[in-house]
Amino acid sequence: MSIRRLPSGLVNRIAAGEVVERPAAVVKELVENALDAGAGRIDVTLADGGRAMVRVADDGRGMTADDLTLAIERHATSKLPDDDLVHIASLGFRGEALPSIGAVARLTLTSRTADADSAWRIQVAGGDVSGPEPASRAAGTTAEATDLFFATPARLKFLRAPKAELQACLDVLRRLALARADVAFTLADDGRTLLSALPVAGGLIDARVERAAQVIGRDFARHAMTIQAEREGVTLSGHASAPGYDRANGLAQNCFVNGRPVRDPVLLAACRAAYADILPRGRFPATALFLDIPAEEVDVNVHPAKTEVRFRDAGLIRGFVISSLKHALGRAGFQTGPAASGAALGAWRPEARFDPRPSGAAVGRAYAFQEPGAGFGGLPPSARPEPPAAAEPSPEHPLGAARAQLHANYIVAQTATGIVLVDQHAAHERLVYERLKAARARGEVPSQMLLIPEVVEIDASAAAALVAEAPALRALGLTVEAFGPGAVLVRETPAALGEADVQALIRDLADEVQASGGAEPLSERLDAVAATIACHGSVRSGRRLTQPEMDALLREMEATPNSGRCNHGRPTYIELDIADIERLFHRR
Amino acid sequence: MKLMIDRNALLRTLSHAQSVVERRNTIPILANVKLDVANGQLSVAATDMEIGLVEITAADPASESGSATAPAHTLHDIVRKLPEGSQVELVLDAEAERMIVRAGRSTFQLAVLPTADFPSLADGDMPVGFNMAARDLRLLIDRTRFAISTEETRYYLNGIYLHPAEHDGVSVLRAVATDGHRLARAEAPLPDGAAEMSGVIVPRKTVGELRKLLDEAGDGDVAVSVSETKIRFTMDGVILTSKLIDGAFPDYERVIPVGNNKFAQLDRQAFKDAVDRVSTISTEKSRAVKLALQPGTITVSASNAEAGAASEEIEADYDDTAMEIGFNSRYLLDIANQMEGDIAELAFADPAAPTILRDKADASALYVLMPMRV
Structure with missing residues (x-):
């Protein structure tokens, strides 16, 4: 068979495979176009989860009839005025979106510039163009894609249920909405409004919190920590959930690089590492993090959908993000977050089943106790009463003054605004753990040199990546050297790991280093050793504590970062507001 | 089978056997010991499929020949709790599939498994054999066993490497163990006939069992036989046979x-x-x-x-x-x-x-x- 040039319709359909894979991708491309056109309001209308129709209407600067004709050509764009791929200020730039959508769906563009006296419309259906023809519309552009993938039935088969596709569209729009608090966004599917975000004015930080509240949820906004950090021309700002507010999946981890929503493995791994010993396994933080970085330091032209970027110095970015988040988490300190106290409050609700009338036997017992000289000098106290000399709770001590110990494990403390219940073992475990980690961070990790250096065979790229991380690993007590292509030589291992399984350790490290860079798996292992020591070295439940001991524990919790969670991510204390307690008794 | 024996003699041999038997087993018969009575002698066998122990003890001449199996740890615990100096009688009730243990006024009935199911560690040919002093073997073990690796991925370090060597022109039997952090090397005079032995790695559990038996061997001799896959130690009535670790011990001389x-x-x-x-x-x-x-x-x-x-x-x-x-x-x-x-x-x-x-x-x-x- 001879070689031939493919017709442009087919080329577009092939290209569309990369850009337009599901309705959410159409939403993303069209909304990004609207944002690039300077829109102040963007309305997305879907039918059947986007499969039947995606319509995006904006009030941006619009297009003339000539522009419309060009817009549906491949590699035609207004966004690269001076052929500069480095300093890209717009979300799009490849000039692929519209022709790709036009190749797989029926696309109608209706647009009018502010100074034109009429609107124009152009239609593309499976690559066939008709128009432009005059139409009516206020200034701005409406792009409508109907019968998605009618031209590529194979793709149609791979679409998921309308509900799942709708969810994906919502996710896309949420991310874009987080990035641009100054623009109004709405999304409706089959007539139901699912997202409505009003433009938010005011300072950047306040606006972003407000937008996050609209998009991620009020809960998130209430429990978000503000992140603001700068290093070597890179700034990280935005919000991240405090410990205690977590999600079952990673979908709420929103990251933006120069305003562009991305799902970048480097950033996601950095978030995971920062929260590693704060969240239980399988729980994820919610974030809206904005990384602003000089255009030369990042390449956004990695993938047609632009969800991944490439950093020139991924290690720097990673370390920067981790340390900024850890710093904020440390400051957020001992907060437990809403999940714990919310659940606790639920558990405290008075039960309807409870019968307030005492049984005959109970009445009998009660009378018996009132007899003179009854029993054994009073009930054994279920809570140990403390002498009334206890310190008064003061506002400087958010965890208040200890009042009693229950079941030899739970400390009850009175705060200025309510009460606090502390799990003494969990709390002390975290305190010891943080102390061990701090000790490790201060000095070099002692390493045991190996009598017989161990050769570990891994593939060449993994070996190279590992050797590149050698200085970081050495600081953690692991010395590796290159040993020809496809192998590394291990000379020293962290002494705390004892007689470690070097092969498995190196393989795990290599996987992780390749995936995200950095020596986290090793420090995580060392932390795990510290955690075991901490578990054994902390006050057990069942141990009676005196008043000064309890107060000392509370004060130390206030001073220790992350003390709101034990090493396994469980809360160490819960707080009940006096208002909550009053509600339990129907006083409010 | 009917066995009559002094409690202390039975306890001594059972304590050797039960130490070989694992506490938890997937094969039920491995939790048992095999008792053979013949000519007024009791032979007790135990195995975990890696190590096999057979010990022969004198019993009351009035005993009747036969064989049976019984749960090792239970039988050991029973005998241990019997009063010192008592006479123990073990009778197999083949029909009821029970072993009846009597001593003084106590009676126990233990479940038994068919004797035929008891695995025998096939001995095979042991081409190399030599005798050495129990004292020398004790020293070789003591000086090296602390350095045995516990990291199972490096199975070839999970034992003591025993081999003949030359040291300053003198032929020695050498024991080496290392865990990659430290190495211990001990030597004893090379026994006659040991020069033909190629290097073998004796597993950690075998080392432990052997060491316990050597304590009781005093100043006597131990007969050692070696094949490519097994090693056997024989000392006053006890035969300990063990598989060897199938691996190459690293070239330790270089380190x-x-x-x-x-x-x-x-x-x-x-x-x-x-x-x-x-x-x-x-x-x-x-x-x-x-x-x-x-x-x-x-x-x-x-x-x-x-x-x-x-x-x-x-x-x-x-x-x-x-x-x-x-x-x-x-x-x-x-x-x-x-x-x-x-x-x-x-x-x-x-x-x-x-x-x-x-x-x-x-x-x-x-x-x-x-x-x-x-």
Whole structure:
């Protein structure tokens, strides 16, 4: 068979495979176009989860009839005025979106510039163009894609249920909405409004919190920590959930690089590492993090959908993000977050089943106790009463003054605004753990040199990546050297790991280093050793504590970062507001 | 089968057997011991499929021949709790599939499994055989077993490497164990007939069982037979057969340094006590201590940001340049505990190179220890 040039319709359909894979991708491309056109309001209308129709209407600067004709050509764009791929200020730039959508769906563009006296419309259906023809519309552009993938039935088969596709569209729009608090966004599917975000004015930080509240949820906004950090021309700002507010999946981890929503493995791994010993396994933080970085330091032209970027110095970015988040988490300190106290409050609700009338036997017992000289000098106290000399709770001590110990494990403390219940073992475990980690961070990790250096065979790229991380690993007590292509030589291992399984350790490290860079798996292992020591070295439940001991524990919790969670991510204390307690008794 | 035997004799042989039998088994018969009575003698067999133990003990001549199996740990516990000096009677009720144990006024009925199911570790041909003093074998084990690796991925280090070697022109039987951090090497005079033996790796559990049996062997001899896959030790009535670890022991000679020229001699007991005392302060798992060498003294020190610091000076016969070197204190203590003489000799090269330790009075053992970077 001879070689031939493919017709442009087919080329577009092939290209569309990369850009337009599901309705959410159409939403993303069209909304990004609207944002690039300077829109102040963007309305997305879907039918059947986007499969039947995606319509995006904006009030941006619009297009003339000539522009419309060009817009549906491949590699035609207004966004690269001076052929500069480095300093890209717009979300799009490849000039692929519209022709790709036009190749797989029926696309109608209706647009009018502010100074034109009429609107124009152009239609593309499976690559066939008709128009432009005059139409009516206020200034701005409406792009409508109907019968998605009618031209590529194979793709149609791979679409998921309308509900799942709708969810994906919502996710896309949420991310874009987080990035641009100054623009109004709405999304409706089959007539139901699912997202409505009003433009938010005011300072950047306040606006972003407000937008996050609209998009991620009020809960998130209430429990978000503000992140603001700068290093070597890179700034990280935005919000991240405090410990205690977590999600079952990673979908709420929103990251933006120069305003562009991305799902970048480097950033996601950095978030995971920062929260590693704060969240239980399988729980994820919610974030809206904005990384602003000089255009030369990042390449956004990695993938047609632009969800991944490439950093020139991924290690720097990673370390920067981790340390900024850890710093904020440390400051957020001992907060437990809403999940714990919310659940606790639920558990405290008075039960309807409870019968307030005492049984005959109970009445009998009660009378018996009132007899003179009854029993054994009073009930054994279920809570140990403390002498009334206890310190008064003061506002400087958010965890208040200890009042009693229950079941030899739970400390009850009175705060200025309510009460606090502390799990003494969990709390002390975290305190010891943080102390061990701090000790490790201060000095070099002692390493045991190996009598017989161990050769570990891994593939060449993994070996190279590992050797590149050698200085970081050495600081953690692991010395590796290159040993020809496809192998590394291990000379020293962290002494705390004892007689470690070097092969498995190196393989795990290599996987992780390749995936995200950095020596986290090793420090995580060392932390795990510290955690075991901490578990054994902390006050057990069942141990009676005196008043000064309890107060000392509370004060130390206030001073220790992350003390709101034990090493396994469980809360160490819960707080009940006096208002909550009053509600339990129907006083409010 | 009807066995009549003194409680103490039965307890002694059962305690050897039950120690071979694993506590948890997927194959029920492996939880049992096999008892054979013939000619007034009792033979007890136990195995975990890796190690097989057979022991022959004299029983009451009135015993009737036959064989049976019985749960090892239960039978051992019963006999252990019987009063000292009592006579025990074990009778197999083949129809009821029960073993009846009687002693004094106690009666026990134990479930039995068919004798035919009891696995026999096929002995095969053992081409090499020699006799050696139990005392020598004890020393070879004691000097090396602490260095056996516990890391199962390096299975070939999970035992003692036993092989004939030449040392300064003298033929020796050599035992070596290493876990990659330290290495212990001990030697005994080469017994007649052992020269043909190729190197074998004796698994850790076998070493442990053998060592217990050797305690009772006193000053007697042990007959050792070796094939490519098995090793057998025979001593007064007990036969211990074990599979060998199928692997290649690393070329350990290469890691024993030859150029260590900074020698220090010190009082072993003082050194041991100092390391033990100072290491109290290092709370982390590795328990690192530092040795600062100076002409005339060695200072053992440890510091820990949390707990504080400790140091102790010991006199040492050392006249080379000053240097500092770190070690895991547990490793130092393990080695010092194996020495019996008064003087320990340490040979250093530099703080990142292996150090040699030996007992001045005992040239047969040598220890190599890798330093720590602290």
